[in-house]
Amino acid sequence: MRLHVLHKTHYTYPSPVRDSFNELRLQPLSNDWQRCESCFVSVLPTTPLGQYLDLNGNLVHHFEIPEDHSKLIIESRSITTTSKRVDFESFPYGVPMKNLREVGANPDCRDYLQKSHFVSIDPETWREAVEIQGHSKDVFQTAYQIMEHVYLNFEYCASTTSVDTDTLEVLKNRRGVCQDFAHVVIALCRCLGIPARYVSGYFYDSTRNRSMRGAEASHAWLEVFIDGYGWIGLDPTNNCVVRENYVIIGAGRDYRDVAPVTGTYFGRLPESMDISVSVKRMDE
Numbered sequence: 001m002r003l004h005v006l007h008k009t010h011y012t013y014p015s016p017v018r019d020s021f022n023e024l025r026l027q028p029l030s031n032d033w034q035r036c037e038s039c040f041v042s043v044l045p046t047t048p049l050g051q052y053l054d055l056n057g058n059l060v061h062h063f064e065i066p067e068d069h070s071k072l073i074i075e076s077r078s079i080t081t082t083s084k085r086v087d088f089e090s091f092p093y094g095v096p097m098k099n100l101r102e103v104g105a106n107p108d109c110r111d112y113l114q115k116s117h118f119v120s121i122d123p124e125t126w127r128e129a130v131e132i133q134g135h136s137k138d139v140f141q142t143a144y145q146i147m148e149h150v151y152l153n154f155e156y157c158a159s160t161t162s163v164d165t166d167t168l169e170v171l172k173n174r175r176g177v178c179q180d181f182a183h184v185v186i187a188l189c190r191c192l193g194i195p196a197r198y199v200s201g202y203f204y205d206s207t208r209n210r211s212m213r214g215a216e217a218s219h220a221w222l223e224v225f226i227d228g229y230g231w232i233g234l235d236p237t238n239n240c241v242v243r244e245n246y247v248i249i250g251a252g253r254d255y256r257d258v259a260p261v262t263g264t265y266f267g268r269l270p271e272s273m274d275i276s277v278s279v280k281r282m283d284e
Contacts, residue, residue: 002283016068026076032158058250092229100193109195116253129191151239180241181236200258222259
């Protein structure tokens with residue numbers, strides 16, 4: 001699938017601000033399942049952009065604007081070709097939970113088994129994870145059951161959480177958005193020893209009636225590590241295994257590692273922040 005993504009972020013300040021330092025994670029990754037053909041990132045006021053790879057292998061653009069400015073506009077345009085990561089005729093069943101002891105020694109998985117800034121591993125979360133697991137002894141089946149549990153028992157509601165909400169609050173209130181649902185599934189999986197990481201990106205709603213939740217916006221899901229198969233994407237917001245209609249921007253321990261835009265500046269809080277995302281299929 002060939003997908004075009006346009007992502008715009010527009011900040012307006014009530015009075016001029018200065019000394020703005022920002023990092024952007026907006027360029028799609030290139031890996032075995034997707035290839036970023038092109039990506040153009042622009043900033044107004046105009047300023048040079050630098051870039052580097054962070055510790056998780058995500059591409060980060062960075063810039064600074066020392067002079068006074070009343071607006072900040074960030075725009076990313078990308079074209080990405082994606083392919084299937086999973087044989088949907090045969091999901092990766094067959095890996096027993098007891099194998100997780102060996103997986104835990106894998107240095108590529110170690111960070112994704114621990115608590116992190118937004119993901120708590122505590123007795124209450126562990127008890128809920130054990131209840132959801134039930135009699136399952138299969139890693140993928142257990143992770144899928146956790147995803148389905150969150151989809152069926154948590155309310156999708158955009159006005160009840162913020163980017164700073166952690167898993168304890170979401171588990172208590174049983175509502176949130178894609179970021180929250182991804183964090184909760186990650187926490188429940190990690191409690192059971194299943195390596196799970198947070199993924200930021202976009203998706204194209206290919207359903208006939210455009211019924212998927214979270215379209216036309218930045219999206220979040222998670223990946224679990226299945227021994228012998230690698231990282232498999234699960235989207236608890238839409239209760240599905242990630243397919244080729246998803247575009248990955250980056251992965252990390254939680255939202256803090258892959259936030260699309262982060263930064264600091266000297267001045268008053270923004271008067272407004274407008275974000276728009278458009279995902280179009282180019283090969284239909």
